[in-house]
Amino acid sequence: xxxxxxxxxxxxxxxxxxxxxxxxxxxxxxxxxxxxxxxxxxxxxxxxxxxxxxxxxxxxxxxxxxxxxxxxxxxxxxxxxxxxxxxxxxxxxxxxxxxxxx
Amino acid sequence: xxxxxxxxxxxxxxxxxxxxxxxxxxxxxxxxxxxxxxxxxxxxxxxxxxxxxxxxxxxxxxxxxxxxxxxxxxxxxxxxxxxxxxxxxxxxxxxxxxxxxxxxxxxxxxxxxxxxxxxxxxxxxxxxxxxxxxxxxxxxxxxxxxxxxxxxxxxxxxxxxxxxxxxxxxxxxxxxxxxxxxxxxxxxxxxxxxxxxxxxxxxxxxxxxxxxxxxxxxxxxxxxxxxxxxxxxxxxxxxxxxxxxxxxxxxxxxxxxxxxxxxxxxxxxxxxxxxxxxxxxxxxxxxxxxxxxxxxxxxxxxxxxxxxxxxxxxxxxxxxxxxxxxxxxxxxxxxxxxxxxxxxxxxxxxxxxxxxxxxxxxxxxxxxxxxxxxxxxxxxxxxxxxxxxxxxxxxxxxxxxxxxxxxxxxxxxxxxxxxxxxxxxxxxxxxxxxxxxxxxxxxxxxxxxxxxxxxxxxxxxxxxxxxxxxxxxxxxx
Numbered sequence: 299x300x301x302x303x304x305x306x307x308x309x310x311x312x313x314x315x316x317x318x319x320x321x322x323x324x325x326x327x328x329x330x331x332x333x334x335x336x337x338x339x340x341x342x343x344x345x346x347x348x349x350x351x352x353x354x355x356x357x358x359x360x361x362x363x364x365x366x367x368x369x370x371x372x373x374x375x376x377x378x379x380x381x382x383x384x385x386x387x388x389x390x391x392x393x394x395x396x397x398x399x400x
Numbered sequence: 401x402x403x404x405x406x407x408x409x410x411x412x413x414x415x416x417x418x419x420x421x422x423x424x425x426x427x428x429x430x431x432x433x434x435x436x437x438x439x440x441x442x443x444x445x446x447x448x449x450x451x452x453x454x455x456x457x458x459x460x461x462x463x464x465x466x467x468x469x470x471x472x473x474x475x476x477x478x479x480x481x482x483x484x485x486x487x488x489x490x491x492x493x494x495x496x497x498x499x500x501x502x503x504x505x506x507x508x509x510x511x512x513x514x515x516x517x518x519x520x521x522x523x524x525x526x527x528x529x530x531x532x533x534x535x536x537x538x539x540x541x542x543x544x545x546x547x548x549x550x551x552x553x554x555x556x557x558x559x560x561x562x563x564x565x566x567x568x569x570x571x572x573x574x575x576x577x578x579x580x581x582x583x584x585x586x587x588x589x590x591x592x593x594x595x596x597x598x599x600x601x602x603x604x605x606x607x608x609x610x611x612x613x614x615x616x617x618x619x620x621x622x623x624x625x626x627x628x629x630x631x632x633x634x635x636x637x638x639x640x641x642x643x644x645x646x647x648x649x650x651x652x653x654x655x656x657x658x659x660x661x662x663x664x665x666x667x668x669x670x671x672x673x674x675x676x677x678x679x680x681x682x683x684x685x686x687x688x689x690x691x692x693x694x695x696x697x698x699x700x701x702x703x704x705x706x707x708x709x710x711x712x713x714x715x716x717x718x719x720x721x722x723x724x725x726x727x728x729x730x731x732x733x734x735x736x737x738x739x740x741x742x743x744x745x746x747x748x749x750x751x752x753x754x755x756x757x758x759x760x761x762x763x764x765x766x767x768x769x770x771x772x773x774x775x776x777x778x779x780x781x782x783x784x785x786x787x788x789x790x791x792x793x794x795x796x797x798x799x800x801x802x803x804x805x806x807x808x809x810x811x812x813x814x815x816x817x818x819x820x821x822x823x824x825x826x827x828x829x830x831x832x833x834x835x836x837x838x839x840x841x842x843x844x845x846x847x848x849x850x851x852x853x854x855x856x857x858x859x860x861x862x863x864x865x866x867x868x869x870x871x872x873x874x875x876x877x
Binding site for chain 1: 450457462463464465466467468469470471473474526545546555557558559560561563564565567568569571572573574575576598599600659660802803804805835836837840841
């Protein structure tokens with residue numbers, strides 16, 4: 299049994315998103331966080347202070363732990379974003395604005 | 401029911417559109433029932449919701465593109481939802497404003513001729529757009545969020561909230577791991593464990609901190625709520641059949657791993673939730689789903705000065721009368737915002753609130769459901785109230801505030817060395833609770849570690865992140 303058997307799901311063809319340059323399949327209607335979980339990826343950010351890995355925690359957009367850089371924009375909540383074909387997700391280091399540092 | 405994601409009430413960012421008779425914030429059980437009932441009385445209703453689909457967290461379900469033939473398999477009471485959804489879809493009087501995050505509510509003036517209420521919301525990709533919804537009355541049906549108590553290792557990837565694990569399963573049909581320990585306190589744990597197991601996960605243990613003896617004190621209340629007992633028994637029996645062990649009076653006191661969780665230590669607790677030394681036992685897992693009950697999400701009403709009550713578990717809820725009126729004229733509340741009590745109660749209170757807004761007498765059936773279920777909710781809150789000594793498993797290195805990475809050591813130093821006596825002072829000294837989530841994850845824990853209880857509701861003038869450009873915009877009218 300898996301979740302798809304349980305609810306009798308027949309999803310459309312998977313799309314592909316890029317995680318740190320590696321192709322990851324995502325089914326239509328899944329969030330980016332879910333697509334990464336399905337691929338065994340649990341972390342896509344390192345913290346600003348300790349540089350420790352983080353991923354999704356609350357799953358509903360409230361904890362902001364699942365931030366990552368999506369299509370060049372840092373600090374996006376992956377648990378809220380539907381996966382679109384060709385999305386590029388990059389592990390976010392710290393606040394994600396290293397380009398602004400002087 | 402017209403559903404709009406982009407331009408519901410007029411030109412984007414410009415003048416507001418129609419003035420509704422009722423704006424319902426939140427499209428979970430309470431909000432759906434209220435919108436449906438109000439529309440049947442002829443009221444024009446805006447159903448404003450942050451989600452992309454109706455249902456809230458409770459009736460969260462897969463996106464249509466996932467082609468789920470039997471979404472109800474992950475739900476209790478799914479038929480109630482599909483009936484409400486169908487009636488709302490057929491109603492010309494209800495506008496569903498999907499993907500709208502209300503960040504502030506401005507109270508209206510008294511009487512029919514007074515100034516209408518204004519709800520300010522962001523929507524669209526990147527929250528780039530702004531809408532102001534105008535209405536004669538507002539119903540707050542914003543539900544609840546989980547309470548979390550920190551423990552060593554709880555920030556490791558693979559440690560997820562119990563509700564979050566269930567949410568991702570319900571909406572995206574994905575599990576966080578294959579062998580998932582479910583732990584914390586409250587009836588949600590059994591529901592989550594049931595969902596995970598039926599979706600193919602192995603659940604080596606459900607770890608519940610409460611002893612469940614608290615329920616024994618409320619036998620008359622239990623006898624009056626046979627459906628709740630049957631629901632609990634069904635979850636329990638289903639889990640037993642699949643070999644899932646329920647460990648009562650125990651807690652996960654540490655999650656192990658370096659870059660992801662690989663095991664947890666479960667220890668027995670005494671009646672005050674202090675871990676019993678030497679009782680720790682390691683359980684291998686690749687995910688941990690954790691949650692310590694739910695707390696009402698009421699910041700919009702708190703900012704308006706609405707009266708609150710503190711429940712037996714220390715959670716702050718809105719104070720309402722028998723017809724769901726808050727202390728703010730024109731503002732109603734229903735469901736978990738009035739104290740966490742489950743979907744049946746929320747449905748009944750949504751119906752009651754809509755009757756009151758429409759000036760109709762309260763229906764007897766819903767009023768009776770409300771009385772019974774409120775009594776059950778109080779019993780449940782008392783039975784699962786965090787024991788005072790749970791801080792015994794919080795080592796000095798344990799991160800308390802996930803956003804700002806504040807360890808317990810700093811919180812304790814603020815209290816013991818700098819004299820902080822409440823969560824607010826601790827926040828100013830340590831930044832605990834000052835991050836992205838605005839204390840939603842660490843608030844109850846910081847309050848306890850600061851020596852104070854919960855008691856006062858958190859003040860959040862903006863209830864969700866808002867682009868600065870929208871705050872700088874002139875008022876639309």
